[in-house]
Amino acid sequence: MKVIAVANQKGGVGKTTTAVNASACLAEKGKRVLIIDIDPQGNTTSGLGIDRKTVGFTVYDVLINGTDIKKAVVHTAWDNLDICSSSIHLAGAEIELVSVQGREFRLKNALKAVRDDYDFVIIDCPPSLGFLTLNALAAANTVLIPIQCEYYALEGLSQLTATIRSVRKSINPDLDIEGALLTMFDARTNLSIEVVEEVKRALPHKVCSTIIPRNVRLSEAPSFGEPIIAYDTNSRGAMCYRALAEELIERIGGV
Amino acid sequence: MKVIAVANQKGGVGKTTTAVNASACLAEKGKRVLIIDIDPQGNTTSGLGIDRKTVGFTVYDVLINGTDIKKAVVHTAWDNLDICSSSIHLAGAEIELVSVQGREFRLKNALKAVRDDYDFVIIDCPPSLGFLTLNALAAANTVLIPIQCEYYALEGLSQLTATIRSVRKSINPDLDIEGALLTMFDARTNLSIEVVEEVKRALPHKVCSTIIPRNVRLSEAPSFGEPIIAYDTNSRGAMCYRALAEELIERIGGV
Numbered sequence: 329m330k331v332i333a334v335a336n337q338k339g340g341v342g343k344t345t346t347a348v349n350a351s352a353c354l355a356e357k358g359k360r361v362l363i364i365d366i367d368p369q370g371n372t373t374s375g376l377g378i379d380r381k382t383v384g385f386t387v388y389d390v391l392i393n394g395t396d397i398k399k400a401v402v403h404t405a406w407d408n409l410d411i412c413s414s415s416i417h418l419a420g421a422e423i424e425l426v427s428v429q430g431r432e433f434r435l436k437n438a439l440k441a442v443r444d445d446y447d448f449v450i451i452d453c454p455p456s457l458g459f460l461t462l463n464a465l466a467a468a469n470t471v472l473i474p475i476q477c478e479y480y481a482l483e484g485l486s487q488l489t490a491t492i493r494s495v496r497k498s499i500n501p502d503l504d505i506e507g508a509l510l511t512m513f514d515a516r517t518n519l520s521i522e523v524v525e526e527v528k529r530a531l532p533h534k535v536c537s538t539i540i541p542r543n544v545r546l547s548e549a550p551s552f553g554e555p556i557i558a559y560d561t562n563s564r565g566a567m568c569y570r571a572l573a574e575e576l577i578e579r580i581g582g583v
Numbered sequence: 584m585k586v587i588a589v590a591n592q593k594g595g596v597g598k599t600t601t602a603v604n605a606s607a608c609l610a611e612k613g614k615r616v617l618i619i620d621i622d623p624q625g626n627t628t629s630g631l632g633i634d635r636k637t638v639g640f641t642v643y644d645v646l647i648n649g650t651d652i653k654k655a656v657v658h659t660a661w662d663n664l665d666i667c668s669s670s671i672h673l674a675g676a677e678i679e680l681v682s683v684q685g686r687e688f689r690l691k692n693a694l695k696a697v698r699d700d701y702d703f704v705i706i707d708c709p710p711s712l713g714f715l716t717l718n719a720l721a722a723a724n725t726v727l728i729p730i731q732c733e734y735y736a737l738e739g740l741s742q743l744t745a746t747i748r749s750v751r752k753s754i755n756p757d758l759d760i761e762g763a764l765l766t767m768f769d770a771r772t773n774l775s776i777e778v779v780e781e782v783k784r785a786l787p788h789k790v791c792s793t794i795i796p797r798n799v800r801l802s803e804a805p806s807f808g809e810p811i812i813a814y815d816t817n818s819r820g821a822m823c824y825r826a827l828a829e830e831l832i833e834r835i836g837g838v
């Protein structure tokens with residue numbers, strides 16, 4: 329089982345869009361996938377058509393009350409794709425556990441219960457480097473870093489890579505960067521091209537060969553609660569996320 | 584002096600772009616403006632050409648060490664526009680003050696020292712509803728809510744308005760909504776039009792008449808450390824943020 333955290337403290341760079349669509353494409357290719365929504369906003373949960381008011385246990389119960397993660401797992405409408413939903417109460421989780429030893433390892437320990445059930449676990453993180461994202465980084469084998477092709481997104485990169493290095497030193501020595509994924513690329517603007525070149529300079533050998541273009545179909549799909557391969561299977565967005573899924577599968581070789 | 588918090592827990596909706604450019608346009612119209620960057624990412628600070636490594640005291644010192652805010656204020660390159668810069672250490676501020684009584688009022692109390700020096704104080708918030716944003720909401724007269732014309736941005740609106748209501752009940756009874764500002768509007772997509780109509784339904788009488796279009800010049804300006812009126816004064820982005828500044832001035836009447 330490979331655990332990938334999709335993280336970047338910069339907001340709106342495509343974390344949720346990547347988590348939802350990469351997961352759906354991996355599932356389409358026959359991989360068994362569990363997606364975990366630890367963002368209190370719950371966009372991954374609604375992006376996959378799940379109404380969090382109808383869900384029993386959520387990630388909050390797993391992290392705070394030690395509920396067995398299997399109780400919080402729900403099937404989505406798509407084969408091979410299960411979800412552990414978000415909860416609005418996650419926003420208060422950091423303060424609730426502030427003096428608890430080992431609070432960063434709650435998710436990592438919970439995932440042991442599903443080690444043989446899935447090929448991939450994909451974790452969608454909130455736009456911060458706090459307790460929830462640290463839990464994901466402690467549980468993950470690798471981090472997939474969506475980077476919007478914009479200037480401000482570039483600025484946050486050194487802060488994120490510094491956090492990954494300090495996580496590697498303290499709570500997860502095996503954590504590696506899966507790759508930097510360039511998103512919302514618009515070939516008509518110089519800015520997009522400059523950002524791509526800058527990221528390749530900053531993270532040599534770590535930039536995904538797949539680049540996700542700006543594609544309005546990707547931003548329409550969530551309002552129908554569907555991943556792109558269900559909403560518009562022939563769109564550029566669907567093709568590119570299938571290519572990314574292929575890249576993720578190749579990287580793990582025989583695992 | 585009017586204090587406006589620019590807040591929305593959804594990431595990437597245009598909080599920083601709005602804070603920087605509305606402030607610069609208010610300053611251009613002769614208003615004395617102090618912009619406060621309480622986001623640990625520090626995008627407002629760099630977006631106005633300030634290198635936070637060269638700054639002495641920051642918002643962190645004001646909130647955590649009780650430093651006089653006047654010591655943390657720096658002039659920008661533009662007349663009438665001062666800044667209180669961000670610090671990377673803000674990310675840990677919430678945990679540092681977790682058991683301190685009245686921690687939400689640190690910024691509000693600090694601003695008393697500059698009450699007669701500015702016409703507007705604009706606060707750029709991080710993409711969360713935690714301690715830093717609560718400090719801004721406690722200090723603010725009103726909240727300006729940038730809303731990207733996308734589906735996920737719409738989802739977070741009820742969470743934000745619920746937070747504003749609970750802040751009004753507990754820490755700031757006078758807090759009002761300045762307005763919802765629609766950003767990155769693209770008239771070619773149905774999604775944009777649907778979001779505008781939905782926001783008008785959700786917040787009747789509270790939607791700014793100015794709508795900010797998607798304009799690549801707005802996303803290029805930060806890489807030069809300039810607001811849009813310096814980078815490209817005749818762009819659609821500059822015109823629209825000037826219209827917004829006009830709207831903000833009209834709303835306060837004679838203040």
Ligand SMILES: Nc1ncnc2c1ncn2[C@@H]1O[C@H](COP(=O)(O)OP(=O)(O)OP(=O)(O)O)[C@@H](O)[C@H]1O
Nearest residue numbers: 339340341342343344345455541542543547594733
């Ligand atoms: N390639 C793309 N083309 C067009 N729109 C996109 C693309 N990727 C994402 N979007 C849209 O851009 C917005 C931001 O993306 P998304 O919500 O996935 O980012 P995020 O990093 O998860 O945000 P947050 O920081 O709030 O969690 C969304 O409205 C989404 O639909």
Ligand SMILES: Nc1ncnc2c1ncn2[C@@H]1O[C@H](COP(=O)(O)OP(=O)(O)OP(=O)(O)O)[C@@H](O)[C@H]1O
Nearest residue numbers: 339478594595596597598599600710796797798802
């Ligand atoms: N009207 C616009 N047209 C084009 N690009 C825009 C516009 N407004 C903002 N942008 C770009 O979109 C990205 C997101 O905007 P911005 O960083 O201001 O959002 P934010 O809400 O402050 O993000 P965060 O949640 O990370 O603080 C930036 O790269 C910015 O340059």
Ligand SMILES: [Mg+2]
Nearest residue numbers: 343344367371
């Ligand atoms: Mg997200």
Ligand SMILES: [Mg+2]
Nearest residue numbers: 598599622626
């Ligand atoms: Mg910002």
